[in-house]
Amino acid sequence: MANFAERLDHALSKRGYTGAQVAAALTTAGIPITRAYVSQLRTGKQTNPTLQVLQALASYLQVSVGWLLGEDYLESGAMQDLQLRAAAIGASASGLSEGSLDLLRDVVDIARRAEGLPARTATNDLPDAARLSDIAVTALADRLRGLRVAARMSPADVEFALGRGVAAVAAIEEGKLAPAPATVARMLSLYGVAAPHLREHLMTLARGEREPSWYDSSTVSPLAATAYALEERASVIRTYQTQIVPPLLQTELYARAAIQVAGLATPGLTSVDDAVQVLLTRQALLTRPDGPVFWSVVDESALMRSIAGEEIQAAQLDALIQHAKRPNVSIHIAPITDPAYLPRTGPFTLWRFAEPYEPDLACAHWIESDELVTDTTSIEVYHQAFAKLSVITTTRDETLDLLYAHRQRLGP
Known part of the structure; x- marks a missing residue:
């Protein structure tokens, strides 16, 4: 030993x-x-x-x-859910008498022997903490603190469940200590973070596989940050919008009006200015040299709906005309009269990635927030809806003609 x-x-x-x-x-x-x-x-x-x-x-x-002290065991964080369930049982034992605790320990010993388990979980080595930059440690600290607060847990609750000291929890959340990835994984389970893409987005930061980006700011919710990261990685983006111009094509003034009309739909953002800045930052991906192909289907009513006066609407139509001429942007209009097909769903976005074996993902845009769709059957339904919309919408040339017509309607 x-x-x-x-x-x-x-x-x-x-x-x-x-x-x-x-x-x-x-x-x-x-x-x-x-x-x-x-x-x-x-x-x-x-x-x-x-x-x-x-x-x-x-x-x-x-x-x-x-x-x-030399004993040959260490909690490694490998069976996270079972360990957290065991921790919950331990928490429920708080306040029991000494006799009851002795009885409970005897029952646990009998159960471990019955399952052929050693007295303590064996592991050979100390799990590595990733080599993180100071900015990565700070970003991870902010995320973990925010998730703990959202889960309504105190540092003492986390210490009890994970078997770590309160000093370590505080040091992690203050950015003074880089936690091991296994510790981060267990904390995410403890905080109820179960969605695979959301967990992986945070774990890539914990493992030192990436540096923080703009969406890792604590003002952007973890779910929104995950969606924005996927959006930036996509090689093809397909989106269907029913009420407004697609966000990635909005002008700043139109975006401000759209956010004010719809309300803040991104949790964590406390002002319209913050929401507008996030949107403008997202739009930069369309002008990157390696930017994605952007294919949008827009209901014609969005071109006619003035959400902030004719001047802002006219400027937005001018911007759409310029976007429609770009080689990586396709804008198609679903006619407002006698449409041949209208999907029952609301607005949605589909992402396709450059990696050949990475599956497509969908994002449904609901009233208060967005929802990642990972089920392959559901994603195929969204693909079919987009394909049907593409058949009944305008061609690229027809789109330009229609945009010019709506722009002329508003005058010079």
Whole structure:
């Protein structure tokens, strides 16, 4: 069995922390120690740390006290859901008498023996924490703090469920500690983040596979950030809009009016200015050299509906005329009179990606928020609806003629 000094040295090396960093973190958490003391513990010259120091070290290094003392186990975060269920059982035991706790422990021991499990979950090594930049650590910290607050959990709740110290939870949320990906995965499960694409969007940040982008700001909700990241990766974007001009083609003044009329549909954004800025940032993808093919079907009523006066509507039509001439943008108008087909759904968007084996995704635009659609059968239904719309809409040349006609209707 490894001794304390060996385990401490291994954990510090694995995490990439210096004695000065550990001393500063623990001192900030209210446990004053020096860099020299950490060095003495690491080399075995000091062998009697207090229980408070032990717990703080284990919390900061994201390990258990038992493992740090040399025991051959460590929670790895590998069976996240089962571990969280086990933690919930542990939470329900709070307040029981000593006799009841002894009985409960005996029952657990019997169950583990019956399933052929060892007394403690075995694992060979300490999970790696990704090498993250300071900006990535900060972005991840903001996300995890926001998700915890949304889940209505306190740092103490998280510490109890995950077996980590409150000091570590606080350090993670303050951006002072980069959590191991396994820890992040367990925190996401604890906070109820189950959607695969949403989890993966956050996990790529935790694993150091990408740097934060503009949509990783705490003012943009995790779901919206995931959708915007998928939008930026798409090679083909197909969208159907029934009431307004497609957002990626809106002018700034039209966008402001549309947001004011519909209300803020992006959770986390507290002002129209923020929502407009997010939209303008999204629009940059259409002018990238490697930008996607953008194919939109717009109901003709959107061209006739003046949501902020004729001047803004006229400027929007001028912008659509210019967009319609671009090689990577196709605008098609669904006629307002005698349409041959009208889907029962509301507005939606389809994304296709450059990777040959990555499946298409759909996004349904509802009243208060958007919803990612990942079921292949449902996505095929959206594809069929878009294909039927494409048959009954205007051609590229007809679109330009119709746009010019509506623009002339508004005068010079």
